[in-house]
Structure formats: C-alpha cells, structure tokens
Amino acid sequence: MNMTDIILPAPRKEGGMSLREALSKRCSTRSYSSRPLPLQTLSNLLWAGWGFSHANGKLRTAPSSHNRQEMTLFVMLPEGVYTYDAKSNKLLAWMDKDLRSSTCMQEYATVAPVQIVLVSETAKVTGKTPQGVIESIYANAGYISENLYLAAAAEGLVTVARAMVPKEDVERALGLAQTQKITLVQTVGYAPEPEAGISLFRKMASYIYFTLLRVSGWRCPETTDTIEVNGQRLFYSVRGPMNGKPVVLMHGNGGSHKSMTTQQIQLAKAGYRVYCPDSRGQGANKPLEEYHYADMAEDCYCFIKALGLEKPVVGGWSDGGINVLLLEMAHPGTCSLIVAAGANLYPECCDDFEGFKAWVLEQGTPLALMMIHEPHIEPSELSAIACPALITCGSKEMITVAHTKLIADSIPDSELEVFEGDNHGSYIKRDPRFGRRMLEFLASHGY
Numbered sequence: 387m388n389m390t391d392i393i394l395p396a397p398r399k400e401g402g403m404s405l406r407e408a409l410s411k412r413c414s415t416r417s418y419s420s421r422p423l424p425l426q427t428l429s430n431l432l433w434a435g436w437g438f439s440h441a442n443g444k445l446r447t448a449p450s451s452h453n454r455q456e457m458t459l460f461v462m463l464p465e466g467v468y469t470y471d472a473k474s475n476k477l478l479a480w481m482d483k484d485l486r487s488s489t490c491m492q493e494y495a496t497v498a499p500v501q502i503v504l505v506s507e508t509a510k511v512t513g514k515t516p517q518g519v520i521e522s523i524y525a526n527a528g529y530i531s532e533n534l535y536l537a538a539a540a541e542g543l544v545t546v547a548r549a550m551v552p553k554e555d556v557e558r559a560l561g562l563a564q565t566q567k568i569t570l571v572q573t574v575g576y577a578p579e580p581e582a583g584i585s586l587f588r589k590m591a592s593y594i595y596f597t598l599l600r601v602s603g604w605r606c607p608e609t610t611d612t613i614e615v616n617g618q619r620l621f622y623s624v625r626g627p628m629n630g631k632p633v634v635l636m637h638g639n640g641g642s643h644k645s646m647t648t649q650q651i652q653l654a655k656a657g658y659r660v661y662c663p664d665s666r667g668q669g670a671n672k673p674l675e676e677y678h679y680a681d682m683a684e685d686c687y688c689f690i691k692a693l694g695l696e697k698p699v700v701g702g703w704s705d706g707g708i709n710v711l712l713l714e715m716a717h718p719g720t721c722s723l724i725v726a727a728g729a730n731l732y733p734e735c736c737d738d739f740e741g742f743k744a745w746v747l748e749q750g751t752p753l754a755l756m757m758i759h760e761p762h763i764e765p766s767e768l769s770a771i772a773c774p775a776l777i778t779c780g781s782k783e784m785i786t787v788a789h790t791k792l793i794a795d796s797i798p799d800s801e802l803e804v805f806e807g808d809n810h811g812s813y814i815k816r817d818p819r820f821g822r823r824m825l826e827f828l829a830s831h832g833y
Contacts, residue, residue: 388675389466389479395426396475397433403540412535415544418498418575420640422464422749427541428500429475431574432459434537435502435530437472446472448529451522456510457530457569460560462486462501464640464751465673467560481560483672487642488556489571490548496642496669498575503556504530509565527569534572545574606654610643615688616681621670622663622689626654631833632695633658636686638704638728638811640753642669646703646814652821658828661698663689665705667753677756679705683712687720699833701725701824703814708761711793715763715770722833725776725824726793728785728810731763735789742784768796775800776827778820780808801827 403411423431436459439447446455459470461477464484468477487496489503506523514522531547538545553568562568610623623643633653637645643662653660665682667674686709690698700721702710707729714721736742746754775797779790781804794802803823805813814820 389468389482391479392425392468392477394429394432394475394477397429397437398426399433405536408536408539411539413539413544414546415577416546416573417578418544418573419578420497420499421576422499423543423575427543428461430541431534431537431543432461432470432502433472433475434540435459435534435572436470437475443473448526448533450526450529451511454510456507456523457526458505458507458566459530460503460505462489462503464499483559484669485556485559487644487669488559489551489573496640496644498573500574502534502572502574503560503568504570504572505560505562506567506569507565508567523567523569531570531572534574538574542576543574544577545572547572606651608650613689613692615692616685618666618685619671620663620666620685620689622661623650624659624661625650626659627657628659630654630657630659632661632698633828634661634663634686634690634695634698634700636663636682636700636702636706636709637665637669638702638706639757640668641665641704641706644669646701648814648816648818649701649821649824652818652825656825658699661689661693661695665709673753675752677753679708679712679756679761680716683709683716686710686713687717690720697722699723699725699828701727702729703727704729704810705757708763711763711768711771712761714773715767718770718772721773723774723776723828723831724771725778725827727778727814727820728780728783729777729793730761730785730789731765731768731793732761733758736784736786738784765792765796768793769798771797773799774827774831776803776824777801778803778805778813778823780805780810780813782807783810785810 434447436457437447439445461468461470462485466483467481467485469480471478486501489501504527508519511519511522535545548571551571557568606625608623608625612619612621635646635650642664650660650662664671666685667677700710707726710724710726711729714724743758746758777790777794777800779785779787781787787804791802794800
C-alpha cells in the first residue's frame with residue numbers, strides 16, 4: 387500500500403454560520419460536483435461529526451449511549467479509504483482503492499468526492515438485547531449524521547445520509563471484522579455548477595426517464611466481474627442477453643462503469659450484450675500514479691480479445707471517446723463501428739484552455755493532469771479508422787464544435803451529431819437522446 391496518513395489542519399471551532407441559519411439550510415441533496423474538498427473543510431466537517439469537543443478528550447461532538455464511542459468514520463476519497471482519528475486529527479490510511487461507487491447504485495456516489503461510512507463496533511455495546519444493540523448503534527449514527535448535515539450547510543457543502551446501502555458487500559470490501567457493522571453512509575461534496583442552456587423542464591424529464599429506465603432495467607440485470615488484461619486487473623459490468631451482439635462502453639475521466647448506465651440499459655433492452663469496464667486506476671480499480679490514454683486504449687483492446695468479442699461496437703464518452711479513437715487507430719478492424727462523444731485530439735481544444743488548465747492544476751491528481759498533457763493526435767492520423775464512426779458533442783460544451791467537426795471530417799466514413807443547447811455531459815447523463823442516437827446509428831449499419 388503506497389498511501390500515507392494525512393495530517394489534517396486544526397478544525398475551526400469558532401465563528402462561522404449560526405446554528406439557526408445552518409438548520410434552515412440543512413437538506414438532502416443527490417447531485418454533486420466532483421470538486422474535491424480542501425483539507426481544512428474536511429477537517430472541520432469530520433470534527434463536527436465525531437471529533438472531541440472537550441479539552442479532557444473524553445466527550446465527543448455527538449453523544450453515544452453510555453459514552454461508549456463505538457463508532458468509527460471511514461472516509462472514502464478518490465485516492466483511497468481512510469479512518470478518522472479524532473485524537474491525533476489525522477486520516478489514517480486504510481486501503482488504496484476508490485470504493486465510493488460500491489456504496490450505492492446511483493451515479494452521484496462516484497461523482498461526489500467524499501463518502502463517510504459510519505461503522506459501529508458492536509462488541510463495545512454490551513448489556514443489551516440484540517434488538518437493543520441495533521437501536522443503540524442506529525441512534526448514535528443519527529446523532530453524527532445530523533452533525534454532518536449542519537456542518538455541511540455551514541461549510542457551503544451539500545450532503546445526504548443513506549441507510550439503503552449494500553452493507554455486507556461494502557463490509558467485505560473494507561475488510562471489516564464480523565463485529566463491525568455499517569449503519570449509515572453520508573455523501574458529501576459541493577453542489578454542481580449550473581448547467582448552461584439546460585432547461586428545468588428538460589432536467590425534470592431526464593430525471594423521470596432515468597428513474598423509469600432503472601426500474602425497467604430488472605429485465606436485463608447487471609452482473610459484474612474482474613479480468614486481468616495488459617498488466618491491469620479491471621472491474622467491469624455486463625448487461626443484456628448472452629447471444630446479443632457485443633457493445634463496449636468506455637467512461638470519462640474519473641468515472642466508472644456506472645457513468646453510462648442510461649445507454650447501457652437502453653442498448654441491453656434493445657438486445658445487445660453491453661460491457662462496461664472501469665478504466666485503469668478508476669472506478670473499482672486500484673488508483674495509479676501515472677496515466678496515459680494509449681495505455682487505456684490498449685487495455686480496451688486486450689479486454690475485447692480476452693473476452694473473445696468478435697468485432698464489437700465500441701463507444702466512449704470524453705476520455706472514453708479519445709480511447710475509442712486510439713483503439714481503432716492502433717488496431718484497425720477491431721471494431722464494427724465506433725462512437726466517440728465529447729472527444730478531443732489535443733488539450734488545447736477549447737476557447738478557455740488556460741482556465742481549464744488552472745482548474746486541472748488545482749485538482750493536482752495524476753488522472754486530472756493527464757488531460758492537459760495528452761492526447762496528441764494529428765487529424766491526418768484519423769484516416770486509419772476504416773470503420774463507420776459517429777462523432778458527437780454538445781453545442782455549449784467546453785470542447786468547441788469546430789474541433790469536434792475536425793474529428794468527424796478527418797475520419798473517412800463518419801457522421802457528426804451536435805446536441806443543441808447541451809454541455810459536455812447533459813445529453814448523456816440520465817438522458818435518452820444519446821442512447822437513441824446510438825441505436826439509430828447501429829441499426830443504419832445493420833448491426
């Protein structure tokens with residue numbers, strides 16, 4: 387394990403928003419930005435939830451039955467899992483694996499930068515009936531959760547507490563003892579930036595569509611597995627009939643196999659066998675110290691060969707779109723058709739590259755930094771792509787329409803689709819239009 391403990395700044399215990407104002411702002415939110423929390427903010431939040439409130443080091447900010455203090459906060463971050471040590475004010479390294487998406491089926495679990503898992507050491511709760519133990523630990527978790535709600539409101543964050551969690555699966559993934567039980571998971575982060583050009587009506591319609599689609603997805607349930615390819619163990623999911631024609635979907639930077647759930651279900655319901663791998667170092671895979679698009683594209687090629695997929699359709703969004711282009715350039719004839727959404731040939735593909743670069747440098751992670759150094763694809767190199775291609779973008783996204791048109795024009799047999807009024811992801815996340823366009827494209831080529 388390459389992780390090290392994180393020394394947190396001293397929590398700020400004075401000043402800030404009044405209790406009454408925090409109470410008025412407290413609410414549950416299920417939409418998040420991926421923007422990371424500064425360590426000072428994280429320190430303030432964890433102290434408010436389960437820190438020590440008295441100088442004698444005996445009393446916490448939240449009560450517990452008989453002051454047993456049986457709760458441990460596991461903090462899931464993109465770089466791994468930590469436990470909160472309130473006495474030393476540190477995050478203690480636990481596991482160098484991003485397990486955020488394991489805590490629920492909703493996409494926001496992957497997007498939100500922090501998942502706080504409340505774990506009770508039930509062996510400390512003595513002198514009670516089994517039912518009494520359950521009542522005690524859930525009551526104590528509720529106190530901590532409310533503190534986190536109020537602290538989030540005071541820090542300008544958004545949050546939601548979730549009890550509907552695949553607890554046993556997450557407990558196994560964390561390597562917990564039998565006496566350690568998950569009670570709640572608290573998702574915390576910043577609210578997403580307003581999406582320009584996306585009407586409230588469209589957002590509501592997309593939400594309703596996605597909800598109904600997920601409900602109907604029981605007819606083509608998702609299965610998951612791992613596979614060793616190109617020196618990496620990749621997690622992946624599969625939906626659709628066993629005899630369905632294969633489609634591989636590749637997610638964007640920092641995403642996972644859940645990022646294109648809408649399209650996965652749409653395609654599976656249409657009879658395709660849909661494979662969604664987590665790219666190296668992302669999703670449920672072990673984080674890496676260095677990332678390159680060419681490696682991810684080669685991973686996908688090896689994934690296709692290892693599973694014996696015969697000339698599949700391969701689609702990708704954002705970084706996944708880049709990887710699709712690189713895959714078919716490096717291994718012509720691998721794919722029957724390709725679909726690249728929101729892809730770019732080089733970093734300087736937007737009107738405000740310097741602003742984007744400043745944002746990436748602020749993130750500072752190896753995965754984010756890759757986006758300002760790669761890719762470097764010459765338009766003429768795209769002529770190596772012999773299969774038909776569908777190239778898409780939103781009219782209001784960061785990557786310019788002109789750049790996307792350059793990609794389409796450089797591929798011999800391609801179609802360009804610009805989604806009017808949409809940004810980089812609004813026509814893909816919880817929205818039926820991209821999946822429908824894919825289905826039209828596949829059908830038009832007899833696939």
